[in-house]
Amino acid sequence: xxxxxxxxxxxxxxxxxxxIIQKQGAQGEHIDPDLHPPPDIASWGPDQRNAWFxxxxxxxxxxxxxxxxxxxxxxxxxxxxxxxxxxxxxxxxCIDWEKLSIAEWKAADxxxxxxxTDFYNTTTSWRYDLAWYAYLQVMGxxxxxxxxxxxxxxxxxxxxxLLDFGSGIGLNAQAFSRFGYEVTIADISRPLLEYAVWxxxxxxxxxxxxxxxxxxxxxxxxxxxxxxxxxxxxxxxxDTAQRLHAALKPGGWLIANFDTRAPDDASAWHIxxxxxxxxxxxxxxxxxxxxxxxxxLGCYQSVDPTTAAHGLRxxxxxxxxxxxxxxxxxxxxxxxxxxxxxxxxxMMSPAR
Numbered sequence: 001x002x003x004x005x006x007x008x009x010x011x012x013x014x015x016x017x018x019x020i021i022q023k024q025g026a027q028g029e030h031i032d033p034d035l036h037p038p039p040d041i042a043s044w045g046p047d048q049r050n051a052w053f054x055x056x057x058x059x060x061x062x063x064x065x066x067x068x069x070x071x072x073x074x075x076x077x078x079x080x081x082x083x084x085x086x087x088x089x090x091x092x093x094c095i096d097w098e099k100l101s102i103a104e105w106k107a108a109d110x111x112x113x114x115x116x117t118d119f120y121n122t123t124t125s126w127r128y129d130l131a132w133y134a135y136l137q138v139m140g141x142x143x144x145x146x147x148x149x150x151x152x153x154x155x156x157x158x159x160x161x162l163l164d165f166g167s168g169i170g171l172n173a174q175a176f177s178r179f180g181y182e183v184t185i186a187d188i189s190r191p192l193l194e195y196a197v198w199x200x201x202x203x204x205x206x207x208x209x210x211x212x213x214x215x216x217x218x219x220x221x222x223x224x225x226x227x228x229x230x231x232x233x234x235x236x237x238x239d240t241a242q243r244l245h246a247a248l249k250p251g252g253w254l255i256a257n258f259d260t261r262a263p264d265d266a267s268a269w270h271i272x273x274x275x276x277x278x279x280x281x282x283x284x285x286x287x288x289x290x291x292x293x294x295x296x297l298g299c300y301q302s303v304d305p306t307t308a309a310h311g312l313r314x315x316x317x318x319x320x321x322x323x324x325x326x327x328x329x330x331x332x333x334x335x336x337x338x339x340x341x342x343x344x345x346x347m348m349s350p351a352r
Contacts, residue, residue, distance in 0.1 A: 027266060051143075056146070056151060060137070097129035100125035101126065126191070131169055164225075164228075168228075173205070177206065184209070216243075219247065220250070228257065253299060255298070256298055257296045280317045
């Protein structure tokens with residue numbers, strides 16, 4: 001009986017993978033552009049294509065490069081110099097960052113907010129992940145966030161002071177500074193913040209830093225806040241949304257995305273799993289969604305959350321959330337075709 005149940009469960013799992021596009025859980029090893037086919041530019045959307053062929057993209061590449069080296073060697077030599085290791089060791093840690101992160105996560109109890117914060121304050125593998133991710137951006141294998149966002153900001157005449165919240169290794173902040181913004185970085189991860197400060201000083205970037213472990217965000221100080229791949233990692237989402245709203249000047253902009261993942265050992269630090277609910281809660285905190293960049297980066301403008309109009313919008317968002325979730329799920333369904341139906345029938349047929 002037990003074996004039969006396991007067989008049925010396996011069939012259902014295979015059917016689900018056939019008929020529904022699954023959320024990503026584990027990412028696996030980073031790809032190496034030197035060992036991988038060139039990126040498929042034809043598959044890019046207009047925002048990615050326009051950013052790639054822009055002057056803003058050239059400037060991002062300049063931010064990665066140091067002392068005339070290639071982007072690859074610049075990234076690896078910085079990591080090696082900072083950690084006192086060889087370039088080869090730094091390379092292997094970049095490729096294997098996820099395995100290293102899983103080991104760091106499992107090294108202690110992460111079932112409480114303090115346990116999660118302790119992980120952020122001890123992880124070193126994320127330096128390698130984010131540095132290699134920067135390399136992949138300038139090689140065309142991932143979406144170039146900073147250039148695409150700057151193109152949006154410039155098109156809408158949005159300038160001034162910018163806060164990079166969850167700033168990682170500080171590359172985007174460095175780029176925004178070169179784009180003419182007065183930039184502050186903020187992170188709860190001491191290892192990332194320390195590396196970002198070191199790296200930006202090395203590149204001559206004049207950027208202020210806020211350690212969120214013991215410093216708060218200033219009130220009404222920023223024209224723009226960016227939060228790339230950050231908000232799914234916070235343990236106190238609603239409080240964070242309110243603090244970001246308070247840090248913005250009236251009418252300021254928050255550019256953020258929600259990198260939610262399927263449950264997996266390699267996604268344990270992706271604490272939230274429903275991007276539509278996070279979008280609703282962000283709006284409730286006082287943000288109006290005005291635009292989306294690249295299909296995933298939301299552009300939210302600060303609004304007064306105490307008005308009756310905002311309260312009515314919040315109620316509407318809450319009421320329509322189930323419909324939005326149903327629509328989102330339907331976009332993940334691989335609707336039946338003769339080939340899929342035939343494959344599904346073969347899966348369900350008893351083994352001969």
